[in-house]
Amino acid sequence: MKNEAVHILSLLGAGTVLVSVKPTKKTIAAAVGITLHENILGLEKPSVGVIYVNEKFLNKNFTYSEIRFILAHECAHIFNNHVIASTLWNLIEQALKGDNNENYDVVELLKFLFIFTSKSKLPPNAETLRNQEYEADRVGADVTGDLFSAISALSKLAGNDMNAPSHSWELFGNVVPAMTMGERLATLQAGMEMA
Numbered sequence: 358m359k360n361e362a363v364h365i366l367s368l369l370g371a372g373t374v375l376v377s378v379k380p381t382k383k384t385i386a387a388a389v390g391i392t393l394h395e396n397i398l399g400l401e402k403p404s405v406g407v408i409y410v411n412e413k414f415l416n417k418n419f420t421y422s423e424i425r426f427i428l429a430h431e432c433a434h435i436f437n438n439h440v441i442a443s444t445l446w447n448l449i450e451q452a453l454k455g456d457n458n459e460n461y462d463v464v465e466l467l468k469f470l471f472i473f474t475s476k477s478k479l480p481p482n483a484e485t486l487r488n489q490e491y492e493a494d495r496v497g498a499d500v501t502g503d504l505f506s507a508i509s510a511l512s513k514l515a516g517n518d519m520n521a522p523s524h525s526w527e528l529f530g531n532v533v534p535a536m537t538m539g540e541r542l543a544t545l546q547a548g549m550e551m552a
């Protein structure tokens with residue numbers, strides 16, 4: 358899997374790929390990493406990070422091409438530096454809530470207000486999360502050149518329940534979906550038709 362990830366990141370444009378693949382049982386796949394889009398310290402556009410995969414689950418339920426899309430989706434998170442924006446939002450939220458969480462209720466209420474006022478019906482942290490997933494899906498399908506496997510992988514992840522939540526955010530300790538698997542599939546298909 359590591360070789361595949363290195364290959365995909367090179368295709369995306371990373372020059373030096375220092376990405377490792379590690380096992381996880383907590384989730385199906387996840388990634389933490391960053392890519393510098395310039396040459397630095399003698400390294401050509403370095404991409405650094407870790408991709409976590411539940412290899413047993415993937416091999417049991419997904420085809421080789423579907424696994425390749427899932428890997429490409431994680432590589433897209435690393436190549437497009439998604440961890441920076443999502444970490445920033447977490448830091449802002451923690452800072453606003455205060456050292457002793459004294460502003461917790463006010464901040465949660467503000468997040469709730471975004472449901473009415475923002476076009477996405479999401480607070481900015483959840484909107485960022487959602488847009489990053491859409492982007493990673495699109496880049497993943499693009500770089501593998503295999504929209505069919507991307508769609509079948511996402512359908513399997515949904516368990517054929519299009520209303521199944523994909524990623525989520527929290528409001529007053531409640532888990533709220535940022536988007537459904539159906540929305541992810543529809544966005545991917547609409548984006549690829551336009552391209």
Ligand SMILES: [Zn+2]
Binds near residue numbers: 430431434490493
């Ligand atoms: Zn993702």
